[in-house]
Structure formats: C-alpha cells, structure tokens
Amino acid sequence: MRLSTVILPIHRWSEGQKIWRRAEELGFHASYTYDHLSWRSFRDGPWFGALPTLTAAAVVTERMRLGTLVTSPNFRHPVTLAKELISLDDISGGRVTLGIGAGGNGFDATALGQEAWTPRERADRFAEFVPLLDRLLTEGAVTHEGAHYSAVEARNVPGCVQRPRLPFAVAATGPRGMRLTARHGQGWVTTGDPKLFETGTPEQSRAALSEQLDRLAKACADAGRDVAELDKVLLTGFTPDRGRPLESVDAFVDFAGRHAELGFDEIVLHTPVPDSDFAADEAVFERIATEAPAQLNG
DSSP states (O other), X not given: OEEXXXXXXXXOHHHHHHHHHHHHHTTOSEEEEOXXXXXXXXXTSXXXXXXXXXXXXXXXXXXXXXXXXXXXXXXXXHHXXXXXXXXXXXXXXXXXXXXXXXXXXXXXXXXXXXXXXXXXXXXXXXXXXXXXXXXHHHSSEEEEEOSSOEEXXXXXXXXXXXXXXXXXXXXXXXXXXXXXXXXHOSEEEEOOOGXXXXXXXXXXXXXXHHHHHHHHHHHHHHTTOOGGGSEEEEEOXXXXXXXXXXXXXXXXXXXXHHHHHHTOOEEEEEOOOTTSTTOOOHHHHHHHHHHHHHHHHO
C-alpha cells in the first residue's frame, strides 16, 4: 500500500514550497494537485495553476512523484498539454504521473465562454482527448483531424524522460471511461460513488468500490490486459467516511486496510487546509504519513 497526498494550489510559492518539501520529508509516495481554474469553496480565494506549481515543486523535491488529480478537457487541449507535460517530465527527472478525467460541471466547464457540455459530450471529447494525448507523448510528430481536436505536425522532441511516455492514471467509473483506462492507463483513480457521499454508509461505499473494481477488471479482460498491471488509486475525502480516517493513526490504518483488501494499492489524503472541508489535525496527519505505511505493509 502506497500513501500519497494532494496539496491544493492555494499558497503563494514562498509558503507553498515548504509544504511540498515537507511532503517529501514525510515520505509520501507522490504529491498531487488539482488541475482547475478555481474550485468549489476555494473559488474566491487564491488558486494557482497546476502545471507551474508542479514545475516549481519538481525543483524543490528530489524523489517524490508529482502529478495532477486530475487534468480534464474542460480547458485543456492535447497539443499544448503534451508540450507542457514533456517539459515537466524533463524538469522533474521523470517523476510525473498524469491523472486525467472527463471533467464535470462547475467553473472550469464555462470559464472559456462555452456552454457546459452534457455528460455525453464530455465522454465524447474524453474518448478523443486521451488517445490523441497518448500519441502526442509517444510520437515525434502527430497530425490528427478529429471531431473535437486537431493537430498538424505537432512535434514533441525529445519526448518524455519516462518511456514510452509518462504514466496516465485515468479517473473513470462509467463503461466508456473504463475502456479508455484499459487501453491507455497505467493507473485508475476513483473517489467512490458520489451518490453515497451524503447519506451512504462506509459499508455501502466499499461495496460500490468493489463493483467499480469488478467493472475495471472486465474492461481490462475485454482489452486483453491483466487488471493487475494497473495501479488502483483511491482519492479520499469524498466517501461517507469523510474525515474519519484522519482522526487517528489507528482509524487510518483500519480505513486503508479495508480498502487494500478490495484491491487498492494507493491511498491519497488531502494535506490539511484549516477552515475548509479538508481541515484536520496537522500532527495526526504527519503521524499517519510516517507511521501508517509500516503498519499497512508490515
């Protein structure tokens, strides 16, 4: 079981760099950040760009993996995103994982002046976005004319440090997203079943996650892949457990152990943000980071 964290891009870098360095000192496998233009209750406060933040984090860390949870087509284009990712992978020395999803409603969906896409439109765009991005990160020059995205001799030399390209961790729960994960993913990300967040129980949540894992396994089998090849990542904070796993080391070990039994091999915690949905005791958070992995893997 690997333990990772999300650091929201809400801090000026004079302060933020200390948080990213501390995450590496605490031994986290990876530190991710959200790739949004703004987000939910943080919309009226500071919110910085994900890729510049990760680039700065790459300079002040040495070992920890870095990534997005998650990038989406809402305001990204595969051609420009590929160039930025190749640059980030180079600067970090090959430590980048791209978390990628279809996007959703909210500020990102309309910030460029477009009407919010329907779920079907988001799925259609995602189905074109991911394969094109895969090609852009693995081929020296790409030309593509699609329904939603085009590329004309888009060149990405020398390519990624990681070969054949940096890994994708695909956020998906529906059948089309699962198929994309099976074809292009090196990992799979979920936050659980959103319908259970308000009124569900932890037991119901684990049952729903087990069903998602079963669907992932079927999609991989249909694509001729072994589901064991994929990392299974749970981004916490959106299941009925809410903040309970961060109440103590024992509470977290129990939570993580139950999800490891389902098949998850990476748990992602939010670095505490006071006076927010992600408020937590900083001392307990650090104890979890330093003590829980040994208990889980011992």
